Amino acid sequence: TLVLRLDTHTYLWDFGDGAISSELHTSHVYEDNGVYTVTLTVTDNDGDSGADTLAVTVVNVAPIVEAGPDQAANEGDTVNFAGTFTDPGVLDTHTYLWDFGDGTSSVELDTSHAYADNGVYTVTLTVTDNDGDSGADTLAVTVVNVAPTIDAGSDQTANEGDTVSFSGSFTDPGVLDTHTYLWDFGDGATSSELDTSHIYADNGIYTVTLTVTDNDGDSGTDTLAVTVVNVAPIVEAGPDQTANEGDTVSFSGTFTDPGVLDTHTCLWDFGDGATSVELDTSHVYIDNGVYTVTLTVTDNDGDSGTDTLVVTVANVAPIVEAGPDQTANEGDTVSFFGSFTDPSVLDTHTYLWDFGDGETSGELDTSHAYADNGVYTVTLTVTDNDGDSGTDTLTVTVVNVAPTIDAGPDQTADEGDTVSFAGTFTDPGVLDTHTCLWDFGDGATSVELDTSHAYADNGVYTVTLTVTDNDGASGTDTVTVTISSTSGQVPEITQIFITENINENDIATLAGNFIDPDMLNTHTLVIDWGDGFGDIIALPVGDRSFSAEHWYLDDKPSGTEKDDYTVGIVITDLEDGSDTALARVTVNNLAPEIVAFSTDSGGCCGSAGKREVSIFAEFTDIGTLDSHSATIDWGDGTITTGQIDEAGGAGSVSASHIYTDGGIYEIKLTVTDDDTGSDVNIISQAFTGVRVVDGVLQIIGTCADDHVTINMTKSCKSSRLKVHANFLSHKGHGNNRGRGFEVFDASQINKIVVLVCDGNDKVTVAGNIDITVIIDGGSGSDKLKGGNGADVILGAEDNDSIRGGGGRDVLIGGDDRDRIIGNSGDDILIGGTTIFDIDDADFGIAKVAPEQSFDEPLMAILAEWNSPRDYTTRVNNLIDGSGSTDRLNGSFFLQKGLTVFDDEKQDCLTGSSGIDWLLLFDLDREDCFRACNMHDQYNDDIVFLCEYTNSLNCYSWNTHNSEDSEEDNRRLVLLCLTEKT
Known part of the structure; x- marks a missing residue:
């Protein structure tokens, strides 16, 4: 079968520890032990992939340790250790443990250790990784013993026979060593105690050695020098002795010496130049005297001791x-x-x-x-x-021998002439004292040695001078005086003295001197006092002076302040010879004095409608003959005369008057005598109602609870003040609370006076009113609030609440417990009372200072407080006038015990904004006071912090100034009237 391989592929190894590879054939190093899942993913070019996994088990490897080379050190030295190690597991963490081989350890890789004792120590370094595997290595530390370091102490000096103390010390880095001690005292004696003592039997310089040996056989030594000083023998010469000159005196001395091996020589010095070398000896003194005898004993080291005794040899008197x-x-x-x-x-x-x-x-x-x-x-x-x-x-x-006298030569003179006598005498008893007696032959005598005498009649007189000494022996001598006649001469006034200026009903004193050659003449004095009265006085023989007194009851009733009286004086003798003189006395009128003045409508309370007021006054006048008249200015434009009842310098005045409007009236009584002298007294009388007088808006309340509100309305044309009060009615105006009102042109008002009398009253002045306001709450618990002007607010009696306005105010709590708040502006807050407070005594009773209106002191204080002067100057002016010479408060000051008094009740004062002056008395009574600008944009240079101090929510204060304002430190912000201020 033909398979076509046209795809291409990519590879991805995921090693399970975060690392990857894109090679099909690859390798990987794991940095830490563990079991890892390894995945291979192959992806073709079409995006399809296949994967497979395998497990890799990585085994941990223990670290390899290097402790370092062997080391050697002295005991007590610091040995440094710097270990190293390697571990293929680079991600492992490690712990370290040094075992120093002496029971101590360290967990630092680089560390140090001091060994307390010598020896060979095996040191082990163990390094353990976070997987629990460890490696170790050792090294040897050889620690060598160190001999102790010795301090035998400082050199010493002592007398032979004294006990010398030794206190050695040592240090040894081998703190675990034990030690033995040996003191060698340098005279063959030793001691094994570290702190010991020793007595040296003879003087000399001794090297003392301290040896300290540790248990390892190492030892240290230190020496000190002890200088032992020879001690002179102590000598006893024996007791003091007495003898007569020429007697034999025996001496027997003794001595002791701590140097028992010393040999000695003796020497007696008997104090008269003689000596002896025998310890027991005797001596004869050839003259009396007090002799210091000295015994000197000298040892073989050249030191000697002495002692003395006193031998008193008595003299024989002639x-x-x-x-x-x-x-x-x-x-x-x-x-x-x-x-x-x-x-x-x-x-x-x-x-x-x-x-x-x-x-x-x-x-x-x-x-x-x-x-x-x-x-x-x-x-x-x-x-x-x-x-x-x-x-x-x-x-x-x-x-005794009597004195010898010389009375002087014979003399001649006219009768009345003065004849001088100057006698002399001698006495061999120069210490004698003497008395003299002149007998002038006419019955007159003198006891002066130098004297004179005027003979009143012609004739020949034998004058005898007798001088007697203090032993009673006397001598005499005489002289003849021939006196010729001088008939036909008259007296002459030579001096006049009189009290030139007196007040009516006072006494004038007249005195004078005159001469008359005829000494036997008698005289008559006639005085015309110039007021219709006179005196005739007979003067006895020999008198040449006179005096008299006269009581002028009144100056002449001429309607003048003073009048002159001409006094005539005539002196006449027996032959009708005479002389005259004139004198003048000025008699001043004294004004009458009103001693009592009151009305039958005293106090602040009143009622609306007509009010009949009767006044009664009493007066006195030093001029008991004066007559008087009285006028009364009733303060409402009416002036009447008063009914006078008087006699003998005292009288009374009575009158009555009907007021038709409320307000404050000053009743002025003037009493005038017939010589233009007068006295004035004033009574303030208040009646319920509102009126404006001379720019002052007067608002008078009742004895009930009054409510008064004063508002201001402003327009572009005028400003009006509206007074609402529960005791007012105005043409049927009034609100549903039964308060009527009155309206006034604000431009005609320069001050507002509010007296709300008795009752629990409330008075509020609007904040837009900057006219000065005086508010007196009277008796009762009142709530009083000022406006935006400079105000004076008085709480008077009972518990009041007072709040200032926007200006610089004077706030006075009065009696009882009051709450006072300053509001904005610099305010004076007084918790007690002042003599300037307005109360019932200001109404219906004559003032102590009748020329002063009832609010004059408070207005003067307010004027100074609102002056442009700085704060400290204003305060000093109000305390004692020391701030400036042009102060506005005159003689009105705020002084504890003189003008400001403690009501002995707890008050609460809050200064609020502005720089306030709080006058307190007893801080221990828990009076509340608060003077705070907690946040004051206008006065942020001074900030007060307040905090609670007790359960009554009262305040204490602390001041905090800004950082760089020197002016802050000069400002007075609080005055507490305690005994210390």
Whole structure:
């Protein structure tokens, strides 16, 4: 049969491990053991194919290992191992195990090992493939023993006989070795302890060796030098002694020496130039004194010890004879001759006579004159050169001598003239004190030595001067004075003194001096005080001065602030001789003072319709004779006079008035006296209703629950303010809630004042109103919200909710627990109260500062807070005025305990956006406060992060400044008024 083979073919071997071949006859190497199915596929050119398979079993081959050559090392050295292996199964993975022959191993192919002890170690490397077959190889490591390294310690120095401590140390890389120790102390002694001690019996330099030997017989050594210093003997000279000069003193010394083999020499130095070389000896001192005796003992090494004792040799004092007692007059010279004996012929001596009157002499034979009489004990003291002395006394009796007097020459003068006297005297008792007595012969005397006297009448006078010393002896002398007559002369006023300026109802004092040659004349003083009153005063003989007082009850009732009074003075003597003088007193009017001012309609509460108000005031006036008038400006354009009831500088004012409209009225009372002096006081009075006064929109509520809403509507022509309130009605306008309204031209309003008085009130100011608003909630729990302007909001009493508006606001919680939110803008938040708060005390009772409107302090604080100054300057201006000199708050400051007070209730303050100033007191009371710009696009230079701190949902604060704003660090963002601030 003919078969035509016209097809062509292709071949494909699939070896079962991902490899293929297109050759019909081919070969293949398997990289890993296993059973593989091999397929051959033959395809003709028509696309038809046939296939057949076979199985190939590949057997695993263990790796062949090379551990490396044998090695040698010292114990403790690191031996490196780097094994190799081959495996025909190139896809196999392998694990490694080194067995170092000392019980340790490693699973790293390249590794190292330190042997802790010497020896020959067989090291085996085993390599195992992932099919479990392994190969191994070994090598030998010979580890040589290393001798220990020794440190015997540092050189030492000690005294002979001291205990020297030795503390050696060593290192050995053979950490399994055991060791023995040997100390050789260099003096034949040894020790087998590593830490030991030794006592050297003699001084010298010793080489000390420490040897440490390990259990393999290898050893190391180290040495140190010990320098043993000789110790001087310790000497005891014996106790201190006393003796008289010339006595024999015995000495018996002892000593000890740790160098027991030393030999010694001794030397006593007796302190007076004499010595002895005997240990037991004696000595005689030829003079008294305190002697330091030294015993020195020296050993054969040249070191010596000493000790001292003190020998006190007593001196014998000389025996003194001062001589017999004596008598003399004061001022006489008294002679003294003393003598003495002394057993010590070598002593030198000094002499001291004490004469008993503070005077002395250093001569043995001497003399002395006593300046005063008396009995004097005279003492002679003889002192030898050793300081010992003997004394003896005698008595000198000195007799007093009377002074000798000279009263001066005779004199002549006219009556009334002053005659001078200058006496002299001598007294040998120069220490005497003296008294003098002039008897002028007319009954007058003087105790001055230099004196003068005016005789009142003519005549011849014998004048006696007597001088008496302190011992009672006296001398006298006389002088004659002839006085001529001077009749016919008159008195003369020489000086006038007066209180030139006084207030009415005060006292003026008049005083003056005059002269009159006739000393026996009497005088009469006549005073005309110029106000219709006068005084006549009789002056006694000899008086040449006068004084008087007068009470001016009023300045002249002339309608002037002050008036002058001319005072006339006349002095007349017995012969009708006289002199006159004038003086002037200015008397000032004092204005009256209103001491009480009140109305019968106090407080904020009121009602719609007509209101009658009565006022009552009390006043005083220093001018008890003044008359008074009163006017009352009722604040609504009406001025009336008041009813006056007065007497004796005190009075009262009463008046009444009817108000037709609600609002705030300032009632001004003026009290005026008849001399143009006046006083003014003001009361603010509030009535329910709404009105505009001088650009201020006043909204006054009731004592019930008030609801007030203030809105603004704007058009192209005008803006209008609409006030809705539940206490208003306007031409029938009102909503279904019963609230009427009033409408005002916003362009005529520059401030809004809202007083909602008592009750739980709600006040809301629209956010488009940028006019300054003052809101006072009064008593009750109120909800108060400001507008877009600079606002002042006061919660007053009870628990209030206060929310600021868009401007820089001042928010004051007042008493009780308050919730205050600052809203946008820089706000001041005060949890407590201030002295500037508006309350019932501002209405119906006179002010402490009557010239000040009820809201002036708060408006001044608000003005400064809204000034263009930076934050820190504004805060400092409001704290104490230290920010700038042109501050707008004047003398109104926010200071703890002075103007700002803790209400002692828990408040919750939230600053919201803007840079706010929170005034708190007691953070421990859990007051809530939050001052946060969590994300403030306008003030992103300062961000506050707030987090809860307690179950009351109160907040604490942390500040985080921007990265590079220096201004941030200067901003004050929170002030807590604690004791520390």
